[in-house]
Amino acid sequence: MSVTRADQENLERLLQRTGQSDRDAFAELYRRTSPRLFGVCARMLSDRREAEEVLQEAYVTVWQRGSSFDPARAGAMTWLIALVRNKAIDRLRQHQNATLDHDFAIDSVADDDPTPASKAESTQEYRRLEECLKQLDAQQRRSIREAFFSGNTYNELAERAKVPLGTMKSWIRRGLLQLRACLET
Incomplete structure (x- = not known):
């Protein structure tokens, strides 16, 4: 749509x-x-x-x-x-x-x-988002999906992935920036 x-x-x-x-x-x-x-x-x-x-x-x-x-x-x-x-x-x-x-x-x-x-x-928007998500590395993609669709906090996501909190925040932030850049092109 x-x-x-x-x-x-x-x-x-x-x-x-x-x-x-x-x-x-x-x-x-x-x-x-x-x-x-x-x-x-x-x-x-x-x-x-x-x-x-x-x-x-x-x-x-x-x-x-x-x-x-x-x-x-x-x-x-x-x-x-x-x-x-x-x-x-x-x-x-x-x-x-x-x-x-x-x-x-x-x-x-x-x-x-x-x-x-x-x-x-x-819809076209969904397919475009999926294509842009596929361009992220697997850990960024998984982290973004879990953050947005599971409702877990950064702390919970970091614990589950067994990484420092700052790493999880960086993965999500960089992934969102890459998604935005991809969607704007």
Whole structure:
């Protein structure tokens, strides 16, 4: 799903109107963004029901706090994805006893049936991100995926990888810089 500047501006307007309690804008915002946001939830959480609950919680927050959205600080999709990601991390931390494998494979979470999440993943942006991730060395790729999709802290990641905290932070920072450079080309 390649998003044009006009699409971005439209989402920003919908989000701002949602912040003003405009139900029609909220319904349209949900219609346009829920498949992609569900994809984020499904990737981060291993349980479909949990992913649906987190998505619902996120949209309740959008309705309640939509007025805090500032398009000068972030685009609408960026703001929404960050919100969903944070909600999913909170949920993962609530279930800390269900620890993830050290070699957490993001592709193992997805259901094989075609869902809104799998449709969102088949977009051009997803494929581009995957290609850029493949350009990172294995340790950077694993560290970034675990940091963003497991909700673990730098300390936890460093302990699991048996490396100093500074090394883990460096791997993730350098990897993110390389990803950004790759995605901007």
